[in-house]
Amino acid sequence: MKRKKMSELGEIGAIRRILRVLEPVIPEKPCLPIEDDVQAFDDCKLAVKIDGYSERMSRYPWERMSDWGWRAVTGPVSDLSAKGYKAIEMVYSLGVPKDEDIRRIEELVFGIREALKSYGVQFLGGDLNSSSGEIWIDVAIVGKLISTSPVPRSGAKPGDKVYTTLVNGYGKPGLLYKLYQTASWKNASPRLLRFRPSAVTSFPKIISAISVSSAIDSSDGLAKSLKLLAESSGVSIEIKKLPISNHMRAVLKKYEVGIEEATLFGGEEYEVIFTTKEPQDRVIQACNNERIKCVEIGEVLNGSGEVLYKGKKIAGIGWDHFISP
Template sequence: GILSSPSPVSRRGAKPGESVYTTMLNGYGKPGLLYKFYVEGAWQKVSPKLLKFRPRAVMRFPELLSSLKVSSSMDSSDGLVKTLKAMAEGSKVSIELEKLPVTKQTRKILRMHGVDVEHAVLFGGEEYEVVFTSSEDENEVMGSCGEKGIRCMKIGKVLRGRGKVYFRGKELVGGWDQFRGHESP
């Protein structure tokens, strides 16, 4: 690939006190829903629009690096929990997830088909969003993302710790396993 910034941003730079963000180009959970229908052999239940869904990388993300201090980043193709865990371990910190990055439309579709929204968002995979950390003010981050045409949201904070991820007071483990085709603990 071609690096469009002066230096790469690795998964290892998060620091306590920073905020955690994600881009929201696709929304989370659609691949998990498709997998559920594949396993159940129930393709006739899936809307044609959902079948045409293709995850896309957030190609404009590197443009943010010229206007925003991003300390760490990683794509979420292995699932949100697995991504946050890798970033926390690499940075020797812990991360508290405060908000699930899920669109209203995806939430509605998942519920309509009996899929646990929280589980799909946390442990689903094959999404290509960018999860990143920054010490910048939330308004600055949101403004910079908006200027570049990137939808993003704050989802958590970086804490002192040892490579753990928490949500609602519980430690989270697992994530998408590309070899198994499902989440694994």
């Protein structure tokens, strides 16, 4: 294979090359495509998701350690929920520098405990390691199928409508990232900077109530998540409406952050993007029954992995551990 740096490949490109190496030991007929966000086993009744986080790359300088710990759990719970699974058990591996203050680790673990209690997930143990330079954590969570069947990100069909949940909302994560990039966060209020998103844990019930053809967690950003869904499904997607509130539009305007930029290229929203042919009133009713706001944002078209907005192709970029600054 051609020599390339990780920063040239990006996360998705690197994963695809790694999977080629592992191809001989990948199941012939997995429950979900191997590139999907979770992997299912035991006749699809169980699934597992693992996420890794390093402090330098995934914790904002103003962010409490407990909030970082909360997000470390929320990520895999969100991915499992988007596929139709309820998170049930967790293990982790934690790396800590030798000279780190144990109180910071206790605060991190306190946030993990808060998330586990909130999501009804049991802690089964973990591993503690010495690390060089920074704290890192890997979180693995097992989920059980509670929807009628798992939903891949590869099932979108032309004519499907595209929806997203609105539990945490879009715009604020993009704003926070912009404040971080420009160091403007130092002048922002603590209330604005505080953000503790929640996974949409009742989404499996929506899968059981209506026919959902594909679904994906939005934590890599709206544009990138739609790009992954379109590429996996062999279709294109046209965005017709940005899912952002009037209040957040006003906040973005105040901080001179572009509405389209913050909405499309944010990340950490932990919403669920899904596609369906069901009538809009049935979709909205299914969401309302679970006390979740859902909004139609676009349509699936014939194509080959493009995402369109205002009649033009947009870059499917979002958060990437090897490219994002």
